[in-house]
Amino acid sequence: MSTKASGFQLIPDTTDKISLVLQGDWTQDQQSPDFSGLHSALQSNASLRHLLVTGSDLDEWDSTLMAFLLQCHNYCQANNIDFKTQNLPDGAEKLLEVATAVAPHQRPEDAKKSWLVSVSPANIIKYFTSSLAFIGEVAIALAKLVAGKSNTRMVDFKTFCYEAGPSAFAIISLVSVLVGMILAYLGAVQLAQFGAEVYVADLVVVGILREMGVLMTAIVIAGRTGAAYAAQLGTMQTNDEIDAIITMGISPIEFLVIPRILALVLVMPLLTIYANLLGIIGGGIVAGSMDISPLQYIHQAGGALSWTHISVGLIKSIVFALLIAVAGCRAGINSGRSSAAVGQAATQAVVTSIVYLIIADAAINIISQQIGV
C-alpha cells in the first residue's frame, strides 16, 4: 500500500471558476488537511461562482474525505457557488449523494436552553405553584378513592407495602439499635456526673419515642423508598408508559401516586413502632454494661413510657410518610426523559424529602410545646 501525502490544489480556470484537485490518501491514519484551510482560500476569492472537485489523483479514502467533501458542498451551497465533482471514486460520489439528499436542519433559536434560567425567582415561584397543584391533584384523587370512584389498584398497594415495609426491616433494625445505644451512651456520661445513671432509661425512652425512632426511620425510608419511587416513575416517563396511562383515560396520580402514598402512610407507623422497640432495647444493652440491671432499666423505662410520647411519634410518622411519598412521586412524575434526568429525579426526591422532614419535625415540636404535650 503506497502512502502518499494527502492534500489538495486549487487551480483557477477562469476568474469565477476554480478546480479543486484532490491528491493522495485521505484516510483516518493519514494527516489529511481539514476544511478550515480551504475555507479561508475560498473566502478570499469573492468572485468565485463555480467549484469543480477533481478526484482522479485520489488513492485510498474513507470518511475523512467524505467529511471534507460535505463541508465543501455545504460551504458552496451557503454562498451560492455551483458545486460539481468529476472523476471521484464511484462510492464517494454515491455517498455524497446520500449525504446531501436531505437539506440541513436549522435549529430554532428559542429551543436552546440556558442553565442560568433554571434558578431564576420566576422558576422558584413556578416550582412552588406546581408543587401546590400536585398536592391538590393528590387530594382530589384521595377524595375520589374515598368515594369509591378511583382507578387505584389494590394489587399495587400491596406490592408497595411489601417493598416499603418488610424488606426494610434489616436496615431499620440496625439503625435503630445503634441510635438507641448512642443515645444511652450520650446520656449516661452526662447523668453519671450527678450520680443519676438510672435516668438513662427515661432519656432513651423519651428521645426514641418522640424524636429519634421516627426521624431515623424516615431518613432511611426517604433514601430507600422515596428514591425508588422517583426512579420508577422517571423510568416510566422515559418509556412513554405515563403517556400510555394518560391515553388510556387513567389518571397517573390515581394509578401510580396514590397506591404509593397510601402504602407508605400505612407502613411508616408500623416501622416506627418497630424502630422504637429496638431503639429502647439498644439503650438497654448500653445501660446493662453500665451496671444498671435489666430489671431496673425496664422498671424505669416503663415509668417514662406514656401514650403522649407514643402518639407524638406516630403522628410524626404519618406526616413524614406523606412528605416522603409526595416528594418522591412528584420528582418522578416531573422527570425528564433521559437517563440523567431519572438520576436527577432520584436525587431531588431524597434531598427535598430530607429538607421537608427536618422542617416538619421542627414545626411539630414547636406546636406540641405550645399546646403542652
Next chain:
Amino acid sequence: MTNNTAAHIEIRNLTMAYGSFVIQRDLNFDINRGDIFVIMGGSGCGKSTLLKHMLGLITPKKGDILYNGDSFVNASSEQQDAVRQHWGITYQSGGLFSAMTLAENINLPLQLYTNYSKSEIADIIAYKLALVGLAGYQDYYPSEISGGMRKRAALARAIALDPEILFFDEPSAGLDPISSRLLDELIVQMKESLGATVVMVTHELPSIFDIATNSIYLDANTRTMIGYGDPQYLRDHSDQVVVKQFLARGIEPKKTTGEY
C-alpha cells in the same frame, strides 16, 4: 491480509436458550465477506436473540460463532473487545445514550478509537448525520427527536468508525418508505465503499428483495432455521410453505404446477 473467499462469520451448531427455554437449536450458516445478510422470521422467533449471541452479549447454550475463522465464544474478553472495535451496531430500541446529544453520541467512539482532531471530529459527525438525513441535528437530545429519527441517529453512531461488520436490528422499522429507501441505499453504499459485511434483522420485504444477498429464516414452531439462501430464490423455490408465505406477504402460495 485476510482471505477474501472464506466466510467472514460462521455459525456452528448454535443452540440458544434463556435458562431451560430453548429459543432456537442447531443453527448452521455462513456469512460471506461483503454479504448483506438478512435474518428473517416471525415476531418472537429469536432474531434479536441470535443477534445478541453474535455480538457476544449472551453466551450460547451450545455451539460456536467464528469471525474470520477464530472462535468468538471462546475468546477472552480483551480479544472480544478488540474484535468488536470493528463493528457497528444498532439495537432494536435504539441504544442511543439519552443523556447525550446526537453529536456527543457519535463523538464517543470517535474520541475513544481515532486520533482525529476536534475540528475533524466535528466534520465527521456532520457527515455521518448527513448520511442518515439528520444534518443539523447535532445538538438535539434523543428525547427531542422522533422515533424514526432516533433509529437513524443510532445508525449514524454505528457507522462512526467505518466498521467492517454492521449489525442492525430492524433499522427501517418505523421509517416512511422514502427514508427507508434512502437507508437501503446507504447500507448498500456503506457495504461497497467500506467492503463491510452487513447482518440485519428486518421485516421490510422491499428491502429484503432489493438489497439482501443471503438470508436465513428462523421458525418459531420447530425452533430452528427452515430457510437459507437468497430471498428471491427462497420465495420461488423454498420447500417450506411458511417461508414462501412470509416472503409473499402472507399470501398462500399457488401450487407450483409448471410455471410460477
